[in-house]
Amino acid sequence: MNNFIDDFRNSEIARKMGSMLSSYRGRPVTIMEVCGTHTMAIFRYGIRALLPDGIRLISGPGCPVCVTPSYYVHAAVTLSQRDDVIITTFGDMMRIPATAGDGSRGESLLSRKAQGNDIRIVYSPLDSLKIAAENPGKKVVFLSVGFETTVPVIALSVLKANEAGLDNFSVLSANKTVPEALKVLSVDSEIGVDGYLYPGHVSAIIGTGFYDEIAERYGIPGIVAGFEPLDVMHAIISLASNINNKKIVVENQYCRVVTREGNPVALEKMNEVFEARDAVWRGIGCIPGSGLQVRDKYSKHDAWKVFDLRQEAGNEPKGCLCGEVLKGKRTPKDCGLFGKACTPENPVGSCMVSSEGTCAAYYKYGGI
Numbered sequence: 001m002n003n004f005i006d007d008f009r010n011s012e013i014a015r016k017m018g019s020m021l022s023s024y025r026g027r028p029v030t031i032m033e034v035c036g037t038h039t040m041a042i043f044r045y046g047i048r049a050l051l052p053d054g055i056r057l058i059s060g061p062g063c064p065v066c067v068t069p070s071y072y073v074h075a076a077v078t079l080s081q082r083d084d085v086i087i088t089t090f091g092d093m094m095r096i097p098a099t100a101g102d103g104s105r106g107e108s109l110l111s112r113k114a115q116g117n118d119i120r121i122v123y124s125p126l127d128s129l130k131i132a133a134e135n136p137g138k139k140v141v142f143l144s145v146g147f148e149t150t151v152p153v154i155a156l157s158v159l160k161a162n163e164a165g166l167d168n169f170s171v172l173s174a175n176k177t178v179p180e181a182l183k184v185l186s187v188d189s190e191i192g193v194d195g196y197l198y199p200g201h202v203s204a205i206i207g208t209g210f211y212d213e214i215a216e217r218y219g220i221p222g223i224v225a226g227f228e229p230l231d232v233m234h235a236i237i238s239l240a241s242n243i244n245n246k247k248i249v250v251e252n253q254y255c256r257v258v259t260r261e262g263n264p265v266a267l268e269k270m271n272e273v274f275e276a277r278d279a280v281w282r283g284i285g286c287i288p289g290s291g292l293q294v295r296d297k298y299s300k301h302d303a304w305k306v307f308d309l310r311q312e313a314g315n316e317p318k319g320c321l322c323g324e325v326l327k328g329k330r331t332p333k334d335c336g337l338f339g340k341a342c343t344p345e346n347p348v349g350s351c352m353v354s355s356e357g358t359c360a361a362y363y364k365y366g367g368i
């Protein structure tokens with residue numbers, strides 16, 4: 001019987017793939033790993049250390065916490081100070097500081113929690129429904145941050161709240177979708193991506209068909225990959241070979257999980273609750289059609305509307321290069337604050353906060 005962990009960490013095969021990578025003699029190629037989970041996997045398994053000079057990996061904007069704009073953090077911190085509100089959130093949102101008007105570090109949810117505001121870490125948005133049921137006199141707001149991987153379960157929480165009459169539950173959506181962002185990155189000649197390493201978990205929801213447009217319209221091949229070391233090494237070898245052979249295709253290395261159609265049930269829930277809108281990506285700017293907002297029919301569960309909050313671009317932290325890092329144009333080590341004023345314990349920018357953030361990965365693994 002297959003063991004999907006051990007099989008994809010087989011050391012003998014890994015050694016062979018490692019020597020295939022090291023002996024690469026093709027033309028220089030730049031591959032963007034779109035997603036933060038790949039960034040961490042590549043560092044954790046030492047894959048960067050195996051790469052020859054001819055294969056350059058750059059990190060993309062696929063860490064949802066990293067691309068959440070500062071105005072969202074400001075809105076969450078402001079909401080958390082209301083006596084009638086309980087904030088529920090995934091843990092990695094806790095440490096992002098809001099940015100003050102002069103670009104200095106502002107408050108975070110962690111600092112507000114230390115000051116007594118009711119902010120609770122949950123493992124699923126569905127946990128928030130129980131909190132809403134137990135606290136009918138309070139408004140429970142889930143900080144809804146994430147890509148297609150997490151959106152279906154957030155949509156499910158809205159549907160369940162609606163069915164159960166939990167009108168005191170709402171979500172503050174900063175949810176985003178990956179394909180529109182890829183179109184923006186694909187036309188940026190400064191980045192010069194030759195191929196994409198596509199995220200396995202997002203692709204499990206949306207399928208691989210979405211990426212055909214990137215290959216056909218922009219001439220950039222890609223491969224969907226899993227997160228074990230053999231997955232990533234195999235994907236890099238295949239993609240580099242396709243780039244060299246001018247084979248502009250989208251391959252699916254992660255076929256044990258991902259299909260061309262994706263997950264129709266998850267997509268149905270997502271589309272029932274959310275609709276596309278323009279969205280601001282931290283450091284990148286507004287990308288048309290790349291965000292998700294709660295549809296009008298569920299507006300009583302839309303915290304932006306319930307609390308009449310404004311969504312306006314705010315300041316970026318002074319000196320922070322997150323925007324350039326998220327576009328793959330700079331590495332964290334180019335930032336003057338890296339490892340000095342900005343560390344995982346005391347982050348300045350969002351890329352140092354999340355465990356999937358590029359700056360956090362560089363800090364943890366020393367950039368190799």
Ligand code: SF4
Pocket residue numbers: 319320321322325332335336337338339342343347348349350351352353359
């Ligand atoms: S090291 Fe910190 S300040 Fe610099 S780019 Fe990364 S998150 Fe921003």
